[in-house]
Amino acid sequence: MRYAIDQMTMPDVPRVVEIERLAYPSTWPPSAYRKELQDNRWAHYIVLRDTHLMEEYAVTPQQELEKPRKNRLFPLSLLPSRPAITMSSPELNSIIGFAGLWLMLDEAHITTIAMHPDYRRQGLGEFMLTGLIDIAYDIGAKWVTLEVRMSNYIAQNLYHKYGFREAGIRHRYYSDNQEDALIMWTEEINTPSYKHKFQGLKNALLKKLEVQ
Numbered sequence: 001m002r003y004a005i006d007q008m009t010m011p012d013v014p015r016v017v018e019i020e021r022l023a024y025p026s027t028w029p030p031s032a033y034r035k036e037l038q039d040n041r042w043a044h045y046i047v048l049r050d051t052h053l054m055e056e057y058a059v060t061p062q063q064e065l066e067k068p069r070k071n072r073l074f075p076l077s078l079l080p081s082r083p084a085i086t087m088s089s090p091e092l093n094s095i096i097g098f099a100g101l102w103l104m105l106d107e108a109h110i111t112t113i114a115m116h117p118d119y120r121r122q123g124l125g126e127f128m129l130t131g132l133i134d135i136a137y138d139i140g141a142k143w144v145t146l147e148v149r150m151s152n153y154i155a156q157n158l159y160h161k162y163g164f165r166e167a168g169i170r171h172r173y174y175s176d177n178q179e180d181a182l183i184m185w186t187e188e189i190n191t192p193s194y195k196h197k198f199q200g201l202k203n204a205l206l207k208k209l210e211v212q
């Protein structure tokens with residue numbers, strides 16, 4: 001399939017921050033992602049890649065040879081350069097979305113989910129949500145929960161589709177505009193009815209994404 005979910009790693013952070021700025025009114029400092037990846041053993045973060053972009057940005061061996069070599073002293077200049085992951089590398093440019101959750105006891109808390117604006121409305125945010133719910137199963141969570149802005153009907157629609165229901169309000173939760181947060185929960189994800197619903201939605205989505 002054209003799209004692939006990978007575990008987020010440290011070199012991905014600059015691109016993740018770039019997408020976050022396009023997706024949210026207020027953002028985490030890049031150090032927060034680094035801390036999450038390095039220090040928080042309960043955190044699980046993913047990135048979504050468009051493999052077509054990886055091919056588009058890939059540098060052929062010939063192009064690599066023709067690249068000007070700067071500031072490399074003999075004898076290092078004789079060695080092939082290491083494929084460093086820079087902001088222009090195919091790996092970074094191919095990231096089009098990201099998401100994450102924390103496991104707290106037996107609850108998986110979704111902390112973030114964002115698609116690059118150019119890639120929305122194609123089922124890809126949904127694909128990342130299925131990736132997070134799969135992680136929730138893998139790490140033994142029983143429920144999935146999250147907070148979402150009261151005004152964010154788009155995200156709420158996505159969560160409703162996957163069986164999240166409103167369970168309360170956190171008043172003035174968002175510090176940028178004092179907006180309230182809606183708290184949403186799934187039912188127990190290990191019940192046969194939720195598993196059946198999740199598998200059905202996921203299979204339909206994979207079929208749709210395969211033809212893209």
Ligand SMILES: CC(C)(COP(=O)(O)OP(=O)(O)OC[C@H]1O[C@@H](n2cnc3c(N)ncnc32)[C@H](O)[C@@H]1OP(=O)(O)O)[C@@H](O)C(=O)NCCC(=O)NCCS
Pocket residue numbers: 023024112113114115116119120121122123124125126127147148149152153154155157158159161
């Ligand atoms: C929320 C977000 C991740 C959805 O990503 P997306 O790739 O555009 O969504 P998808 O194409 O996978 O759509 C999945 C479902 O979301 C809902 N949805 C998506 N876009 C919608 C829109 N413009 N209007 C209404 N519902 C919408 C629908 O329920 C849709 O299911 P459907 O295709 O069966 O109608 C994306 O809009 C985003 O990054 N928003 C900014 C960040 C954000 O608000 N994150 C949520 C924080 S809680």
